[in-house]
Amino acid sequence: MISPKLQKILIMGILLRLLIMPFYFHPDIKTYNFQSSFLKNGVVNIYSYLTDHKQDLPLKEEFVYFPLTYFFLGGYQILASPFLGPGFHQWLFDASQSATQRPDVFRYLFILKLPYLLLDIAIGFLLMKFFEKDEDKKRVFTIWMFNPLSLVLIYAFSNLDIIVVFLTVLSLLLAQKQKPISAALALGIGAGFKAYPLLFAPFLMLTVKDWKQRLGILLVSVLPFILTIAPFLRSTSFKEATLTSGLMTRLTLMGMNLGFNETLLVGVAALSVLFFWGFSEMQISKDKLWQYYLALLLLLLSVIHFHVQWILWMMPFAALLFVRSKKLILPMALLLLTAFFIPLLYEDKAMTVGLFSVINPTYNLLPIPFAIVQKFYDPYVIQSILHSIFAGGSLVVAWKILRSRNVDIDE
């Protein structure tokens, strides 16, 4: 039973979320739910199916997520179908602009975002378990429940990364409870949805001393990922849609030419620095693991062109930092805001005014920030400046987090 104070925070947080869920729309939620809807027809390999039936389908996009995402979303749709109603299938197949104006669109958005709400709240409760004092528990819960960036990222952008974020936080907690194998399993399951938790595995591995156990952790982290993608590896559509797009490709984009066709990959080098930092310590304290995760994500987003949704990956670790360090609250908040504004300057209506299109299609007529900035200055230069500021600030924050010998950064 939680205290009345926490109950109040919880209810307030839920109310805010409920007020956003049905009214804000990003086309991604319709696209990936359209694709996942084929599960109930018995389609297992969605990648090949979409390629083979491209001509006949109203939405032509590839399914860019890993198979677990397809099974999760498709499975949820099957469970929720009595509540979604008979018009849901029509709505998914309606590629016209008027799809956002159907009266039942609010019901669909609400129901489709319900799992996000549950996972989001669960993260809030998990975060409290990282602290002993009631005051700290309350602080981290408040920060999580009232973080405006999370609200926008999860419910306006319909960000299914919340599933993976939940699993990474669960993994971190399990690691702290000295259950490294279970922690590795949670990471591995997370990687079955999106690959980025695999980047955490080497650091989780370093929380134990024994090399056998280290190898076990690595194996358990990678195994669920391999097992879930193995049946699809022969599918060209799968490889094209997932393995050759997204994070891994972006990680290898930025480089310095070393001559003779060799390139120094800045992203990989940054992650390597971080790994060897931990490795040189012989063993990473389980209590400091979150610091490595946060530093990793700060460095990662510094060197790649990222989706706004990816900022959510950092949010729980940032919440821990906000409680663990008073000095880094403002710098970290500023970094998160900067990171948030970079993608908002992309030339993409769906990421700004388009989010309001369910409320009223007239919002689509508003100029996007890219077009407004363009009247005064080159928006790409502004983006680059913001990204450079983010990278510089991230280096400082990552350095300060890692340099700290204690769990409480300021001590």
Next chain:
Amino acid sequence: MNRLFWILLILVISAPAILSLGIRLVPNSFQPSLDGTQKVYGEVKVSSDISSSSNNLSGIGLSIKNPNLINKKDINLSVFSNGNLLRSVTLNGRSIGDGNFIKFIFDPIDDSKGKVYNMVFSAPGVADGEALEIFLTSNPDGSGIKVGKDVHTEGLSDVVFYHPSNPLSLATIIYEELIGRLAKDMMFFAFYIIILGGLGAYLFTLSKKS
């Protein structure tokens, strides 16, 4: 914490109203399907009657074909009421990308509600080979177009724009329409209100206790 909640609550509820302050044009509907084109050049003028559903009629938007930006000359829109020219807009083909949705915007006509206006598109200095082509729809809301004196069954695939009379009224309309649409799915609406009301009531009880 309480203050933060109220700030966020007000922001969430008022965000659509704040953003609506930037809206200068309100469309009457979605653009109908694109089912064919009609060239506008020389003596070939295209006209269509538009029935205005609101005051402050201020423009019409159309999709226009201009392959390889071949047309670099003027296209005119003249707005007539009972044969009298009320407004005129000229755009140049240079700024019309192939297939782009182009808005012809003019000074708002204040008392336009319920009146019929004749919109005439012409391009006198343009030859057949370089003509812009206006997209048509086979499912027009109103009457078909006229090309010269010939009446066609297809209509303009257009969107008519109105200038909001004042920002506050637009925000009010947006919220009213939103609630109206929500209420059409009565089952969900009732469920949603009960959930919000229930949580609100519980919050009130908790606040009173503390």
